Amino acid sequence: MDAEHGADGSGGVGRGLAFRFAGFYFVYFATLGAILPYWSLYLQSLGMAALQIGVLVGAIQITKIFAPNVWGPLADRTGRRLSVARFTALGTILAFLPLYGLDTFWAMLPVVAVFAFFHAGPLPLVEGAVWDVVRSRGAHYGRLRLWGSVGFILTAVALGPLLDYLGYVRLLDFLSALLVGILLFTLLVPEPGSAENDASGSGSLLDTLRRRRVWGFFATTFLMQASHGAYYGFFSIYMSGHGYSGLAIGLLWGLGVAAEVGVFLYTDQLVRRFGVRFILAGSLVLATVRWALIGSTNALAWLLAAQTLHAATFATFHAAAAHHTHELFPGNQRSSGFALYSSLAFGFGGGVGSLLSGGLWDEIGGGATFWVASGMAAAGVAVMFLTRVAAPRREAA
Numbered sequence: 439m440d441a442e443h444g445a446d447g448s449g450g451v452g453r454g455l456a457f458r459f460a461g462f463y464f465v466y467f468a469t470l471g472a473i474l475p476y477w478s479l480y481l482q483s484l485g486m487a488a489l490q491i492g493v494l495v496g497a498i499q500i501t502k503i504f505a506p507n508v509w510g511p512l513a514d515r516t517g518r519r520l521s522v523a524r525f526t527a528l529g530t531i532l533a534f535l536p537l538y539g540l541d542t543f544w545a546m547l548p549v550v551a552v553f554a555f556f557h558a559g560p561l562p563l564v565e566g567a568v569w570d571v572v573r574s575r576g577a578h579y580g581r582l583r584l585w586g587s588v589g590f591i592l593t594a595v596a597l598g599p600l601l602d603y604l605g606y607v608r609l610l611d612f613l614s615a616l617l618v619g620i621l622l623f624t625l626l627v628p629e630p631g632s633a634e635n636d637a638s639g640s641g642s643l644l645d646t647l648r649r650r651r652v653w654g655f656f657a658t659t660f661l662m663q664a665s666h667g668a669y670y671g672f673f674s675i676y677m678s679g680h681g682y683s684g685l686a687i688g689l690l691w692g693l694g695v696a697a698e699v700g701v702f703l704y705t706d707q708l709v710r711r712f713g714v715r716f717i718l719a720g721s722l723v724l725a726t727v728r729w730a731l732i733g734s735t736n737a738l739a740w741l742l743a744a745q746t747l748h749a750a751t752f753a754t755f756h757a758a759a760a761h762h763t764h765e766l767f768p769g770n771q772r773s774s775g776f777a778l779y780s781s782l783a784f785g786f787g788g789g790v791g792s793l794l795s796g797g798l799w800d801e802i803g804g805g806a807t808f809w810v811a812s813g814m815a816a817a818g819v820a821v822m823f824l825t826r827v828a829a830p831r832r833e834a835a
Contacts, residue, residue, distance in 0.1 A: 456582060458626045459568055463586035465619035466561055471593030472613050473498070475674050475691045476601060479684075482675065483606040490543045492796015494550055495671040499792050501554035502785025509559040510566075510777025519563050519773055520629045526559025527621040533557075534617055538610055557617075558785065560624055562776040567627065569764045570772070580757055584702035587753070591695045598688025643771050647778075652766055654825025658718065659759055659783035660790075661818035665725055665811040666751070667791020668804075669732070676804045680736040690741060694748030701749040705757035714758045714765075715828035721755035722822065725815035733808030751815075759783070762828055 477498075481491045509526055513519040533553040540546045572579045593616075601609060646652055677687045701708075708717060728747040731740055759779065767775030791811070798807045821827075 455571070455628070458623065458628070459564070459571075459582045460585035462560075462564055462620070462623035462627055463583055464589035465616055465623055466564075466589070467586035468589035468593040469557075469613060469616045469620065471590035471691075471695075472597055472609060472616065474670050475594050475687060476597055476606065476609050478671055479601075479674055479678070480606040480609045484541045486543060488672075488799045489796050491675075492671055492792055492799070494543070494546060496667075496789045496792035496796065497547060497550050498554040498557075498789075499667075499785055499787075500789030501551050502558040503781045503789060504785070505555045505558035506562050506777035506781040506785065507774075510562060510773040510775075513563055513566075513773040514770065518629065519567055520624065520627055523560045523563040523627075524621070524624045526556045526563075527617075527624045529556035529559070531614075531617045531621060534610075534614065558780065560620060562780040563773060564624065564627060565760070565780075566773045566776045567629075569760065569776075578706050579760065580702040580705035583705075583757070584699045587695045587699040587702060591692045591699070594695065595688045595692040598684040598686075602684035643767075643774055646767060646771060646775075649766075650825050651827060651829070654821065654827045655759075655762060655766065656778065656782045657825065658722070658818050658822045658827050659779065660787040661814050661821060662722060662725060662751070662755060663783045663787030664791035664794070665729060665814040665818070667788060667793075668729070668795040668799075668807045668811045670788065671792040671795050672799060672804060672807070673732070676732075676808075677736075677741075679804070690745055693742065694745040694752075697746045697749035698753040701753040702757065705754060708754065709758055709761050713828070714762045715822075717754050717758040718762075718828060719819055719822055721750045721758070722815050722818045724750040725755075726812050726819070729808045729812035729815060733805045733812065758828075 478491050478495055481494055486494070509522055513522045516522070530553065533549070533556050536549045537546065537553070540549060568579065568582060572582075593612075597609070597612060600612075674687050674691075677690065678684075682690070724747050728744050728751055731744040731747075735741070760776075763775050763779045764772070791814070794810070795807050798810060802810075
């Protein structure tokens with residue numbers, strides 16, 4: 439394969455640029471591979487109660503409601519998307535360092551919030567740059583994005599036995615190294631040229647947000663990510679409570695993301711063949727099934743089946759949602775559009791889901807909490823069709 443198309447199969451992105459985008463995705467999602475499975479266990483090792491864990495997990499998500507909507511508009515106004523991403527990557531490292539030595543809830547809460555404020559910056563900004571290149575050069579988004587899933591898998595699987603052996607206090611050391619990696623790759627990713635970071639489009643951001651198909655889309659993505667709150671905040675604790683080891687927990691997380699990687703190879707083709715609307719709705723239906731399965735049994739065979747559904751609940755849903763975000767927002771609003779998607783879905787939705795799960799966990803039990811998550815995903819299907827999300831324009835007017 440020639441250099442123009444890249445040895446990695448990334449379409450019209452050359453090898454060097456593909457490596458930089460893929461490397462960024464790898465290290466950024468490797469940090470999530472450390473945080474999502476093990477942050478709650480680290481907090482538990484400090485003696486935190488379930489509600490405190492829910493708040494400290496939720497604080498990372500809730501801060502993402504506000505942070506991208508600072509960084510995204512700043513990038514749109516200045517036209518320096520990657521410069522803002524680099525600033526937030528550096529801020530993430532500096533904000534994280536005070537966590538060393540802190541072990542009480544009230545001391546950790548403001549530090550975690552500041553860390554999350556900066557950590558929320560790089561991804562939507564680099565994601566916007568990736569989509570400009572994908573659309574202008576005919577590249578494959580999924581084949582770049584899958585490297586984030588690879589980073590998540592390797593970290594989630596490797597850290598399980600390592601932390602079992604070394605102790606969960608060492609989680610901070612692994613995260614520090616990965617945060618440095620994020621900064622290095624934001625320095626390597628180039629600022630898009632004027633043809634890729636255009637200011638096309640008319641009207642204001644507020645005009646765009648008033649459209650039913652836009653706010654309905656964000657309500658749908660909110661419900662999908664809120665339904666993931668119990669999974670991201672408490673799945674590891676749930677499995678540990680049923681006798682699963684750190685290695686087994688890491689492998690279960692890794693299986694989910696492995697399924698995601700396989701699907702990311704074909705997301706571009708799937709979107710072209712079936713359309714955004716079908717994929718979003720199908721992913722929500724499968725999320726409803728997935729959370730009901732986890733809430734109903736701790737048998738390994740069913741858990742393995744539930745984890746493979748991560749291919750739909752995250753990979754196909756996110757790929758279709760990213761496609762749709764690019765379609766809904768013109769060039770001069772695109773960083774803001776991706777920031778809103780990040781904040782309302784992953785920030786607001788993830789935060790509400792984590793806080794709700796933390797409050798319900800001790801009151802109704804883990805299984806019932808996953809059933810509540812299943813209901814939220816089902817509600818997402820209803821909202822999507824009531825607001826005509828991704829319907830043909832003549833139907834959605």
